[in-house]
Amino acid sequence: MSYSVAAILKGTPYLSLYGAKALESLGNSSKVTYTVELEEKELPDYENPGGGVDTKIIRVKSAKVALSLRKVSIKTLALALGGDATAFTGGAVVAEAHTAGAAGTLVYLDFPQDMTQSLAVTPAGAGDAYVEGEDYRRVRAGFVILEGGSIAADAEIKVAYTKLAGHNIEALVNIAADYRLLFDGVNEVDEKPTSGDFFKVKFGPAKSIEFIGDDFVSLDLEGTLQKDETKTGVGLSKYMRVRTGF
Structure with missing residues (x-):
């Protein structure tokens, strides 16, 4: 029996590489929107005064799906950056080499540091350790060289600290x-179920990511639906399928 009802849809998007059977949740998302861009061609009626349309055809120019992902994970951030993520482990860093800049500049460490553990900055050769608060000021990304301290510009230094486990994401290397x-x-x-299966989607990287803001981050993505040649059969779409419980 057919039936109609008002609808407010909520749900969770899942993603996998095309052809893989490993759909993973993208978490809380405020938008999953399907749109179609049409191309229309009209043949005017040239036979009669006053014009009109003799024939009209409508073609699908492109179909797209837009996402607003509100949870930041390695998967969603890599997708938004069009990048690949590689993991690194935590642990002790004994003698990480750096060249100091001028006073007031940041020495950017190779890994995120555990701020609850100690950090030691020493000359690359012989010499006493530099003193925090006199020679440098520690910040999340590394440390800032202080004016009037003992760390000279262009000095070769080494750093010992405890690194946190994490990931590097190289942007714009995986947009294919x-x-x-x-x-x-x-x-x-x-409370009837509704699902949308988008068979083969090419996502572009997010056009913008707000690194500083007052609102929760939204990773806004747009993907183009491509023809999936593995979908065969009379009356079957090669692009998407909606399944409803009504």
Whole structure:
């Protein structure tokens, strides 16, 4: 029996590389929007006064899906940056080499440091350790060389600290990958399930990412639906399928 109902949809998007059976949640998302851009061609009626349309055809120029991902993870950040992520382990860093800049400049460490553990800065050769608060000021990314301290510009130094485990994400090195996107949703009005299966999507990197702001970060992505040649059969879409519980 057919039926109609008002709808407010909520749900979770899942993502996997195209062809892989490993859909992973993208977490809380404030938007999953499907749009179609159409190309219309009209043949005017040239036979009769007053004009009009003799024939009209409508073609699909492109179909797109837009996401607003509100949880930042390695997967979502790498996707938004069009990049690849590589993990690094935590632990002791004994003698990381750096060249000091002028007073007031930052020495950027190779890894994120554990701020609850000690940091030691010493000359690359012989000499006493530099003193925090007199020669340098420690910050999250490393340390800042202080005016009037003993660290000269261009001095070769070494640093010992405890690094945190984390990831490096190299941006714009992985924009060729294709993905499968699945929306697992529910209608709040009647609690009926609704899912959207987007078979083969090419995402571009996010056009902007707010690194400083007062609101929760939103990773806004747009992807183009591509034809999936593995979908065969009469009446079957090669682009997407919606499945509803009503």
